[in-house]
Amino acid sequence: MANIDIDLGKYSLGWSDPEKNAFKPEKGLNEDIIRKMSEIKEEPQWMLDYRLDAYKKFLKKPMPEWVAKEKLAALDFDDIYYYVKPAEEQTDSWDMVPDDIKETYEKLGIPQAERSYLAGVTAQYDSEVVYHKNREDLEKLGVLFCDMDTAVREYPELVQEYFGTVIPSGDNKFAALNSAVWSGGSFIYVPKGVHVEDPLQAYFRINAENMGQFERTLILVDEGASVHYIEGCSAPVYTTDALHSAVVEIVVKASGTCRYTTIQNWSNDVYNLVTKRAQAYGNATMEWIDANLGSCLTVKYPSVHLMEPGAHGEVLSVAFANSGQHQDTGAKMIHLAPDTTSLITSKSISKGGGRGAYRGLVRVEEGAETAKSFVRCDALILDDNSRSDTYPYMEIEESTAEIGHEATVSKVGEDQLFYLMSRGLSEEEATSMIVAGFVEEFTKTLPMEYAMEFNKLIEINMIEAGAVG
């Protein structure tokens, strides 16, 4: 059997292509950069005003003090490029995508063949979408799926009506920053009663050293419609810190369904500070499925505002904190109407000195009668250097609401290890298998090729930092 020489010391999906950028402003942020950016994008005046207003809010807002204070203090806003425009113009044919970018996706495991399987590929490379194609039948159904910049130009009324309504620009410091300098991201509109059968998909990468990426996504699911959107991230390894600060807004109208799946695997020098929020109206269902494997610091609490009776929110979150990583993830469920229900399931794994945290909020407002919510947090700690935190806030103002919370923290059971090892597996393989089982609830929600990729990522994570102690 031939020996396959794999260098596991390197980040498996971490490579970087030579940069080819037509426009590259200086590091740091000021009003001029925002004006210039808006001009290049040929944006309407309202968007420029929105950006400038958000920039003022960003300057005013203090840094959050309650999470990862030291890591956040190391973040230098002046050492980041806020807008980088790729040399290649947007294209609607795969053949026109430049070779080096294609290679990037080859390594990421999005071969051309997948195009026919997936409903549409929007691959974000640097700050703008470089490849974008909708399957024709989606267009026939009236589904709009394009990058956000295009949407601002082509569907101004729809965008202006909803943009910034779920997450106002002054929501928090990073949402304000994104509102000021956003670039790229996806826009989806699913018309009334339309069911999009296959998942829509977009891959994001950061590909310029010290380049922040501030994509902005807006998903509108009209009455009785349904959609599943998958967002996967993978970034090249760089030595200095990069900032990824996205804003994702979703509106699910009555009886609509939306599932938003994220697999976040930024390289371990990226700050991932993301604001994600959805509004679910009468009998609508909103599901956030969120896996965080990469980044040095992730701060992300996908939330659902349950606006009208019968709305249902769900968050299934998996976090893997390896050496040097702090995954501060969780969920927020705000019950604003009667008979709303929510479910939060959080699974976290800490290893090699990593820190995994669940931080969540369930809030039931007065009048949200018979609202029900259940929160379950399970954590695995794989060695003595690692840390696992649970901060579940529950604020209940309604007496007929039923709220429950359960959490456990444990290590991999010795009896489980013994069982598997007695069948010939090494300790590493056995531990990997147990961890994969621990997160199975998540993997089984994924399309098959994603599930396989995810399990592979878990395996790489388990082996990369050496033996499990």
Added chain:
Amino acid sequence: MNKNIIDKKVRAKENKDFVDLTTKNEDWKYVPLQPDINNLELGENTNLETTDGFHVNTNGNTFNINQEVDGVVLTDLNDIATPVIDESIKRPVDKFLFQQITRATGGFRVDVNDNVVDYFKINFESEKNTIPYIGINVNKNKSAKFFMNFSDLVKSNIYPLIELYLDVNSNLELIIQATSSHEINLINSLYAKLEKDSGLSIHTVSTGGAFSRSRMDIDLIGNGSNFNIDGVYFGENKQVHDNRVFVNHLGQNTTSNMQTKGVLGDESTSIFTGTIHIAEGATKTESHQENRNILLSEKSSAQSVPNMEILCDDVICGHGSSVGPIDENLYHYVMSRGINKEKAEKLLIKGFFNEVINKDSWDIINSEVAAQLIKKYDNVFERSNNG
């Protein structure tokens, strides 16, 4: 308190060095600041030289501090030479605690030199706003039982500062009962430091006062030490019951158990924040935490925040909490046996509390507490029927 002790505790800081506490401060997040906690108004002549406005009785008789009882030595606050505890390991001094330390209006230190079999009862009495200090030091291999009672005799705002030190293999059982029917604010800070193989059990009853807040910081330093707390609370009118327990597992083989249950009626609110912190190297820790709330009335509310911070892999740790009305299935079960809804509710609430107060360690106060809780329930029930 002796100036040297104060300096050590507040680390040479002055009042102006502390920022004002607001609801933005995580520790005081749910406190509506009814009392102006940033500038406590105390009774006249309240300084370290006097115990005016604060009386301590034991077993119903006015107790003469410095008097010796079997196995117990009491020292007046002003004569304490060494502190019971220098400082808590995790909790920083904030503006409120600073005031408690520097402005304590009276109190004493208790040294337990021999086993105290019967409960040593401390009835607090106050006419003017006061900060009593109670330090309990349980010596090696000794055990003691204390009962701190904040009954109707407490007629003013009271901000007790309680410190507990448990030496190797010692044991302390402590009941803290707050039932004062006066519209007062009761805010206490409690610290405990547990050495090897020592055990601390705290039982709390909180039904009184307008605003009642208890913060406990427990440092399990010694290997094999263990901490238990169980408690009940019942809110009516606009009462606020704010319970905070921070358990800091530092030694190995330590255990902790928290179980608090409460019912909220009228427009009352409860807050529970429990944090289990397991330090690096604190292997074989076992810790459980449970907080259950029943909301009886439309305008009642509950905030429950059971936190965990785990820095060690070889642990068993879990928590659970819930907020909601009484389970419909339970009603169905009871009512299908011919009991009407009102009686069923009362019965189920009794049962809800019995899980805590029927334990052996509650024997001494069980019937009194049960009656208290039912009385509270009747008050709420009556109001909801009349209103």
